[in-house]
Amino acid sequence: MVSWIISRLVVLVFGTLYPAYSSYKAVKSKDVKEYVKWMMYWIIFALFTAVEVFTDMFLCWIPFYYELKIAFVVWLLSPYTKGSSVLYRKFVHPTLSSKEKDIDEYLCQAKDKSYDTLVHFGRKGLNVAATAAVMAATKSQGVLSDRLRSFSMQDLSSYQSDPVNTGPDTTQPAAAQHRTKTMMRSKSESYNKASS
Numbered sequence: 393m394v395s396w397i398i399s400r401l402v403v404l405v406f407g408t409l410y411p412a413y414s415s416y417k418a419v420k421s422k423d424v425k426e427y428v429k430w431m432m433y434w435i436i437f438a439l440f441t442a443v444e445v446f447t448d449m450f451l452c453w454i455p456f457y458y459e460l461k462i463a464f465v466v467w468l469l470s471p472y473t474k475g476s477s478v479l480y481r482k483f484v485h486p487t488l489s490s491k492e493k494d495i496d497e498y499l500c501q502a503k504d505k506s507y508d509t510l511v512h513f514g515r516k517g518l519n520v521a522a523t524a525a526v527m528a529a530t531k532s533q534g535v536l537s538d539r540l541r542s543f544s545m546q547d548l549s550s551y552q553s554d555p556v557n558t559g560p561d562t563t564q565p566a567a568a569q570h571r572t573k574t575m576m577r578s579k580s581e582s583y584n585k586a587s588s
Contacts, residue, residue, distance in 0.1 A: 399458035407437060407465040433476040435484060436468060 411433055418426035444461070451457055467475040488495070 395458035396452075399461050402462045403465055406469060407440075411437070411469065429477065432480040433468065436476040436479050439484070440464070440468070 411430060414426075415430040415434070418430050447457075464475075467473050468479075469475070
């Protein structure tokens with residue numbers, strides 16, 4: 393456990409932060425030699441990080457595994473061993489040069505397919521969201537109409553003739569009351585026919 397913590401700390405400080413600051417200095421000074429040196433380092437470090445994910449899962453039981461990782465990061469950075477430059481020039485550059493056309497073609501296809509897939513799933517997601525919204529609106533409309541139907545027409549009629557609401561300020565003309573009662577009766581009759 394202690395080896396893992398020390399290994400993580402060394403990789404963070406010496407494998408990431410120090411090279412990041414050195415890359416900043418190379419950009420600031422506009423020294424092409426330093427550019428190339430740190431670009432080679434970052435390519436090797438990216439590969440190291442990708443491989444490290446799997447080796448941490450399957451090889452961490454090997455004695456001194458974390459200590460070997462620390463030594464590898466120090467070897468990559470050392471100006472005496474120039475580990476990142478050696479790995480890049482002997483292995484990575486020749487491999488990438490020979491496979492560059494295939495890799496570019498694969499990346500182009502993946503980009504096109506990922507865009508098409510994104511559009512396809514985006515449309516599906518929007519269709520699902522629209523369907524859910526329509527279903528929710530339909531259900532809520534049904535609930536509202538059921539709620540309104542639960543009031544009997546007699547309750548509404550008695551509300552109209554309630555003495556509390558028929559004060560001097562709220563009296564309706566006789567013709568308006570007659571129209572309201574006629575409308576309520578016709579709605580009640582049509583509701584009773586529909587529910588039969």
